[in-house]
Amino acid sequence: MSEIPKLILVKKILVNPNNPRFYEDTPSSTEIDAINAMIALGNSKILSLCEDIAIEGLMPNQSLIISPIEEKSNCYLAHDGNRRLTCIKLMTVYKNHLNKFNLSPSEVEKIKKLSCNIKYISCIVTSDKKRINQLLYRQHVAVAGISQVNWNSQVKAHFLANNNEKATKALAIARMITNSEKIMISEETIKQISNGGWHTKVDRLLTNKEYGYLLGIEFDSKNNIKCFFEKSIQENIILNFFQKAFKVTASEYIQKAADRTKFYNEFIAQFKINDISLINTSYTFSPYTSEYLPPKDPTPKELIKRTIAKYNVTSGDANPGGSANPGGSANPGGSANPGGSANPGGSANPGGSANPGGSANPGGVIPPFMSTLKITTVDVTKPENRPLLLVTEEIRAFSCGTRTVAYKKYPIAATILFRSLVEQCFKYLLRETYPKLYASLQARSNGDPTLRILVDTINQQKNSIFPAKSTTKRFYTALCDGRNKDSFQDFFNLAAHHSRYDLHALNTNAANFLPIAEFILNTPLTNKETP
Structure with a gap:
């Protein structure tokens, strides 16, 4: 089936308040609300797309998918292309009414300076809901559309569950949190749920039925959640589980079963799960209706108690859970630092070094690699x-x-860690010096520019x-040497993908990069872009 696109007047098409990108189960009621929700997903991305459309126009092969609105004559609702429609409307229909939206004064001024003359837009028009869903599935779930922002795993799960497909475990957990009537949920948590970045991590932490028992829950065949603790306690446990899962990195707790075990060792100790009383009859939360069903099945108390005891490492062994903290938790406060930052003193290290003691090596032997790296000027209060x-x-x-230096014993792991440092340094450098350019790179790279893109971009602005x-000169020689432009990245790729390593190459590249890292991490960086 192939529809013929039609040109429709922009002001006759409404931005959809019930967009799958908006997580909330209670949708926005007006177009203003919908545009504000779209802005909340990423101001910088919206601004970058506005600029791109103003300069380049729309891609000729991308039509919006819209349907007629029955109660509004000659008006339409957008089902796909809402980001493009939002940008066009901000630059045209609402250009003189930008105070209606959650934009900063500088963002308002940037949009006002953009010129957009788009009055009509190419659209696929159909009132067949089934056909609309087929088109959306092909565009965003099965095969992502070219040059569109792909739906992340959370948005895909939300869309499928809303169209009679099976909900994921992670989505069921999130819907339990957002529909809670027993606990207070912070704006930060709501924002985290709305913006994504948690779905895959949470789903991986729920792969084993035993993991569910540790949270007092069990998933049935449709991923409805059977609950074994009193409702307010149950919802609080789920909320704290989500918040802890959101904070950890995939490499820290998610990839291996042993790491997931460690995660639950810490979680049980932190929230004293073994001390919470189980209820006699379980009740069920449905992620499809966002409602609790009446109590029905008896709680398997003995099974749950045995499972919790198996993972409870707060007594007996100094640390059977494999955690660096005998108490079973890296920090009872739920973060790497009880003060809420990498260093409660407001700096990564009050002494001006990433290591407060001056050296992680009490023996005084300082090997090469990154042992002298310092960090003094990075704002630790910024989540990014x-x-x-x-x-x-x-x-x-x-x-x-x-005795044993980790980078010598595990050179491949050291190389991957080194690459992470390079990428994080360059992202930070561009965020501070060229924020607008960096936002544009994110928009074109699904939020995560590659190392090659970062290197090439910085090389263009190096002076x-x-x-x-x-x-x-150090930057160009180390990373962009014209005689062997790809050597720096090839060094990382060989280690990561082919398990090839060379300690000499590791130390050489580290020595070349260290002065650059020292500059980035210890220099007050300023915005270089023209206002």
Whole structure:
């Protein structure tokens, strides 16, 4: 089946308040609400798309999918293309009414300066809901459309569950949280759920039935949630589980069964799950109706108690759970630092180094690699800087030791950690010096620019980013040497994909990059873009 696109007047098409990108089960009621919700998913991405459309126009092969609105004559509702429609309307229909939207004064000024003359837009028009869903499935779930922002796993799950497909376990958990009547949910948590980035991690942490018992739940064949704790306690456990899962990185707890076990070792100890009383008869939460069903089946108390005891490592062994903390939790406060940041003193290290003691090596032997790396000027209060702070701390610890130096024993892991440091440094550098350009790179790379894109972009701006010619030369020599342009990235790829390693190459590349990292992490960076 092939529909013929039609040109429809932009002001006759409404941005859809019930877009799958908007997680909330209670949809927005007006187009203003819908546009604000779209902006909330990423101001910088919307601004970048506005600029792209203003300069380049729309892709000729991309038509909106719309349906007639029965109660509004000659008006339509957008089912696909809502981001493009939002941008066009901000630059045309609402250009003189931008105060209606959650935009900063500078963002309003940027949009006002853009020129967009699009009055009509190509659309596929159909009132057949089944056909609309078929088109959306092909576009976003089965095979993503070219140059469109692909739906992440959360949005795909939300869309499928809303169209009579099986809900994922992670989506069921999120819907239990957002529909809670017993607990207070912070705006930060709602924002986390809305913006995504949690679905795959949470789903992996629920792969084993035993893991569910540790949370007091069990999933049936349709992923309805059977609950074994009193409702307010149950919802609070699920909320804390989600918040802990959201904070961890995939490499930290998610990839291996042993790491997931460690996650639950810590969680049980932190929230004293073994001390909570089980109810006699379970009740069920449906992620499809977002309602609780009446109590029905008896709670398998003995099975759940045995499972919790199996994972409970707070007594007996100093640390059978394999955690660096005998108490079973890296931090009872639920974060890497009870103060809420990588360093409660407001800096990654009050002493001006990623290692407060001056060296992770009490023996005083400082090997090469990244043992001298310092970090003093990065704002630890910004969430987007946290990955950089963590990887800096880890790579320094990997560089030091009294007997066995970790980077020598595990060179492939050290290489992958080194690559993470390079990428996080460059993302931070561009966020601080060229935020608008970086937002554009994110928009074109589904939120995650590759190392090659980062290197090439910084190379183009190196003279303004690096004030000293010596630093500029170091950057070009280490990462962009025209005689062997791909050698730096090839070094990482060979280790990551082919398990090939060379300690000499590792140390050489680290030595070349260290001055660049020192500049990035210890220099007050300023915005270089023209206002």
